[in-house]
Amino acid sequence: METIKRGVRKFGMPRIIIIAFIIVILIGALLEGQDMAALISDSLVRVGQNMLLAVAMLPCILVGAGLNMGLAIGIVCGLLAGLLSVQFELVSWAGFLAACAMALLFGSIAGVLYGRLMNMVKGSEMLIGNYLGSAVVYLMCMFWFAAPFTNSTIIWPMGGTGVRTTVPVSDYYEKILNNFLAFQIGKVTVPTGLFLFVGAVCAVVYLFTRSRTGTVLRVAGNNQAFAGMIGVNVNRARIIGIALSTMLAAMGIVVYAQSYGFYQTYEGPLTMAFTPMAAILLGGATMRSVKIRHAVIGSFLIQILLTTALPVCNQLFPESNLSEVFRIIISNGIILYALSQAGGEGR
Amino acid sequence: MENNTAIPVLSIQNVGKAYGENWVLSDVSMNIMPGEIHAICGENGAGKSTLMNILFGMPVIMQTGGYTGKIFIEGKECSITSPEQAIAKGIGMVHQEFMLIPGFTAGENIKLNREPLRDNPVSRVLGQRMKTVDFAQISRDSQATLDRLGVTLEEGRMVDSLPVGYMQFVEIAREIDKKNIKLLILDEPTAVLTESESEIVLRIVKRLSKMGIAVLLITHRIGDIMEVADMVTILRDGKNVRTVAVADTTAGEIAQMMVGRDLDLSAIEKRTETLSEEVVLSVRNFKVDMPGEAVKGVDLQVRKGEILGIGGLAGQGKIGIANGLMGLFPATGEAVVFGKALKLNSPKSSINAGLAFVSEDRRRMGFAPDLSIAENIAAPAMLNYNQFFNNLLFFKQIDEKTVRENAKKYIDEFQIKCTGPDQAVGTLSGGNQQKVCVASALMLTPKILLVSEPTRGIDVGAKNMVLKTIARINREQGVTVIFTSSELAELRQICDRIAIISDGTVSDILPADASSEAIGLAMSGNRR
Numbered sequence: 001m002e003t004i005k006r007g008v009r010k011f012g013m014p015r016i017i018i019i020a021f022i023i024v025i026l027i028g029a030l031l032e033g034q035d036m037a038a039l040i041s042d043s044l045v046r047v048g049q050n051m052l053l054a055v056a057m058l059p060c061i062l063v064g065a066g067l068n069m070g071l072a073i074g075i076v077c078g079l080l081a082g083l084l085s086v087q088f089e090l091v092s093w094a095g096f097l098a099a100c101a102m103a104l105l106f107g108s109i110a111g112v113l114y115g116r117l118m119n120m121v122k123g124s125e126m127l128i129g130n131y132l133g134s135a136v137v138y139l140m141c142m143f144w145f146a147a148p149f150t151n152s153t154i155i156w157p158m159g160g161t162g163v164r165t166t167v168p169v170s171d172y173y174e175k176i177l178n179n180f181l182a183f184q185i186g187k188v189t190v191p192t193g194l195f196l197f198v199g200a201v202c203a204v205v206y207l208f209t210r211s212r213t214g215t216v217l218r219v220a221g222n223n224q225a226f227a228g229m230i231g232v233n234v235n236r237a238r239i240i241g242i243a244l245s246t247m248l249a250a251m252g253i254v255v256y257a258q259s260y261g262f263y264q265t266y267e268g269p270l271t272m273a274f275t276p277m278a279a280i281l282l283g284g285a286t287m288r289s290v291k292i293r294h295a296v297i298g299s300f301l302i303q304i305l306l307t308t309a310l311p312v313c314n315q316l317f318p319e320s321n322l323s324e325v326f327r328i329i330i331s332n333g334i335i336l337y338a339l340s341q342a343g344g345e346g347r
Numbered sequence: 348m349e350n351n352t353a354i355p356v357l358s359i360q361n362v363g364k365a366y367g368e369n370w371v372l373s374d375v376s377m378n379i380m381p382g383e384i385h386a387i388c389g390e391n392g393a394g395k396s397t398l399m400n401i402l403f404g405m406p407v408i409m410q411t412g413g414y415t416g417k418i419f420i421e422g423k424e425c426s427i428t429s430p431e432q433a434i435a436k437g438i439g440m441v442h443q444e445f446m447l448i449p450g451f452t453a454g455e456n457i458k459l460n461r462e463p464l465r466d467n468p469v470s471r472v473l474g475q476r477m478k479t480v481d482f483a484q485i486s487r488d489s490q491a492t493l494d495r496l497g498v499t500l501e502e503g504r505m506v507d508s509l510p511v512g513y514m515q516f517v518e519i520a521r522e523i524d525k526k527n528i529k530l531l532i533l534d535e536p537t538a539v540l541t542e543s544e545s546e547i548v549l550r551i552v553k554r555l556s557k558m559g560i561a562v563l564l565i566t567h568r569i570g571d572i573m574e575v576a577d578m579v580t581i582l583r584d585g586k587n588v589r590t591v592a593v594a595d596t597t598a599g600e601i602a603q604m605m606v607g608r609d610l611d612l613s614a615i616e617k618r619t620e621t622l623s624e625e626v627v628l629s630v631r632n633f634k635v636d637m638p639g640e641a642v643k644g645v646d647l648q649v650r651k652g653e654i655l656g657i658g659g660l661a662g663q664g665k666i667g668i669a670n671g672l673m674g675l676f677p678a679t680g681e682a683v684v685f686g687k688a689l690k691l692n693s694p695k696s697s698i699n700a701g702l703a704f705v706s707e708d709r710r711r712m713g714f715a716p717d718l719s720i721a722e723n724i725a726a727p728a729m730l731n732y733n734q735f736f737n738n739l740l741f742f743k744q745i746d747e748k749t750v751r752e753n754a755k756k757y758i759d760e761f762q763i764k765c766t767g768p769d770q771a772v773g774t775l776s777g778g779n780q781q782k783v784c785v786a787s788a789l790m791l792t793p794k795i796l797l798v799s800e801p802t803r804g805i806d807v808g809a810k811n812m813v814l815k816t817i818a819r820i821n822r823e824q825g826v827t828v829i830f831t832s833s834e835l836a837e838l839r840q841i842c843d844r845i846a847i848i849s850d851g852t853v854s855d856i857l858p859a860d861a862s863s864e865a866i867g868l869a870m871s872g873n874r875r
Contacts, residue, residue, distance in 0.1 A: 207744065211743050212743045215729055219715050222718055223714065223716065225712045226713065227715070229704060229712050230791075231695040
């Protein structure tokens with residue numbers, strides 16, 4: 001009994017509740033006669049597709065700057081990189097890898113600037129990051145509107161200048177990761193390439209947190225005064241963390257787009273930050289302690305929940321269009337809960 | 348003491364206060380007569396603020412189980428359970444942090460919540476709450492009160508445009524503007540003031556006493572006590588050491604009573620060999636801009652292998668020296684370490700020069716609270732010397748096994764009470780946190796160890812452990828130690844020489860076996 005109790009405490013109540021909820025939904029789906037194989041396949045794709053955005057939260061929390069509310073900054077960098085890869089007609093692996101490389105480049109530049117700004121507003125990073133993210137998204141709206149792209153996939157069908165609200169990558173690298181080495185178990189499709197790529201990035205981030213620089217970031221994030229005393233350049237560490245977060249977000253949106261099939265421009269990035277935040281918090285991260293497994297576990301839980309709950313709900317309330325409403329309520333509810341409780345996994 | 352009547356305005360008998368098991372105040376008694384200026388002095392943690400909180404009925408006292416003992420006001424026993432009650436009984440208090448509304452004038456602040464009101468047509472119909480504030484009356488009354496204090500200050504000035512000292516005057520004026528005021532408690536009234544402002548405050552205190560108002564002056568500035576107080580009560584470790592008429596004592600004696608604590612450290616072995624005369628660290632005209640502990644030009648030579656004590660009363664600048672050497676607060680002047688000039692204001696260069704620091708501000712500077720004991724101990728060595736890493740591909744990876752082994756060694760050696768090397772340091776008790784701080788400083792293998800207030804707020808067992816460790820490292824590894832402490836007994840036990848800091852400069856350097864009188868004299872600012 002004691003061991004069960006300790007186990008429950010270690011795993012954390014929020015995760016147990018969500019898992020119980022997922023089980024209830026899956027039973028509901030079975031009873032409704034939903035296509036279970038399709039549900040599971042969709043869930044797997046959604047988990048991989050969104051995971052890097054959740055991982056992007058990690059370096060920012062690690063250096064003590066809280067959740068990266070300005071995740072949209074990284075996302076627009078990734079969008080720009082993606083559109084450039086399309087503009088230059090780079091297809092297949094070349095297109096995807098070029099998009100990733102450019103995303104990392106733009107992300108590092110924007111991230112360093114973002115980090116410098118965050119150093120001026122220590123203590124209110126999340127508040128300022130939120131506003132800055134919105135500001136950057138709208139600034140980029142003007143850019144998308146006037147940008148000199150010429151590829152007909154990018155610009156409006158009637159021609160002229162200006163980027164479309166959704167730029168399809170179907171002729172370039174749609175599902176290039178998802179389909180790589182993909183196989184079927186029964187009717188369930190496993191997107192092997194997607195998981196390999198995302199897994200590799202997670203592994204690199206994991207190794208990074210255990211490296212010397214990762215230690216610097218962790219110490220600086222946990223107690224700036226102490227870090228300063230033992231010779232750490234705290235501001236530099238914070239810039240590294242925030243820049244990494246921005247780079248991961250930029251690459252994350254490229255991975256997202258190849259699976260989703262579109263780059264969503266204009267106001268698309270605005271609400272993108274909330275689900276990853278909810279994911280890493282649900283996974284057990286707190287503002288004082290964060291590990292890669294929090295991002296991984298959290299992504300699995302929240303994406304499976306969101307993917308399976310929607311068809312079930314739509315079946316129950318056929319006249320309503322609950323999908324977006326449901327997603328926003330769940331994401332923000334989890335963020336609210338996690339930030340007010342501040343209880344991660346048990347120590 | 349003109350209005351010497353037989354009944355004391357305030358009499359407290361055997362008052363005590365415990366937070367949980369920890370008695371921060373016990374068995375304190377004193378009487379204060381009308382018009383008497385009674386000073387209460389003691390080092391940080393002596394129980395001054397607790398006593399004051401009890402007298403003013405602060406909620407923190409009631410919420411934690413109240414106090415023991417009895418309080419009499421003008422001969423009547425009463426229990427004060429809220430600040431409102433304290434005010435109703437004629438007790439006024441001026442807090443250390445100013446409680447003024449910045450956008451209001453001095454006069455409006457003085458009359459705050461006691462504004463004179465005037466009838467108007469609406470209030471006649473709708474009642475009391477609709478009455479108009481009589482600003483003309485506020486001006487007249489508050490100006491009269493300010494004049495009564497003898498300060499030149501126009502009541503119409505905005506509070507936020509006033510110098511700090513004048514804010515203090517407004518606070519005092521607000522208290523004595525209350526008609527029934529009998530006793531005014533001043534909490535460190537001169538701590539943040541310039542010399543000339545302090546003089547005015549002290550003059551005001553004397554004036555209040557002439558008006559028959561008793562003043563309870565809480566301070567650790569002995570100069571202030573000698574200048575204005577009639578009586579002085581010295582608190583130490585929550586106990587009333589002595590209550591004595593100021594005329595019957597001296598500054599040196601008061602200082603000695605404030606810090607003279609007994610501590611059994613007989614286990615520390617005395618130094619047998621004689622020390623070399625070689626100087627390893629010297630500072631000249633060293634100034635540190637540390638708020639509340641400013642160093643104003645220190646010249647000091649530290650000899651190889653010695654334990655140099657730095658003592659002095661709180662606020663005199665002893666704490667600032669180590670912080671300045673470590674580059675944590677802006678420092679100027681000249682510092683030479685092992686013959687090389689030390690680059691100031693850079694913690695990294697100080698570490699590279701062979702210094703390590705155990706900070707007096709343990710909670711803020713001492714450790715990373717959410718990281719494990721193992722990681723905290725290893726962090727300084729990891730980040731400065733690249734120790735505890737394995738090479739893996741293109742990443743240096745933490746060698747967790749060695750980090751934990753290393754921590755286990757210190758946990759055994761220092762008897763750190765914990766569940767294991769993975770426990771977060773923030774969840775340890777103060778004494779055990781301090782042991783982790785010492786261990787992490789030692790991981791830098793310093794040639795000169797700066798230790799500030801290592802025993803503050805920790806239990807006796809941990810105290811002995813920490814002090815013995817410092818002595819052992821000094822004896823066995825030849826590490827030179829600069830040991831800053833407010834506790835005289837500690838300095839005497841462990842140090843070879845004690846430099847006494849007063850008003851930001853060295854007032855004297857004494858051997859550890861100097862008489863308490865000599866040390867007390869140096870602390871009170873007498874220079875040789």
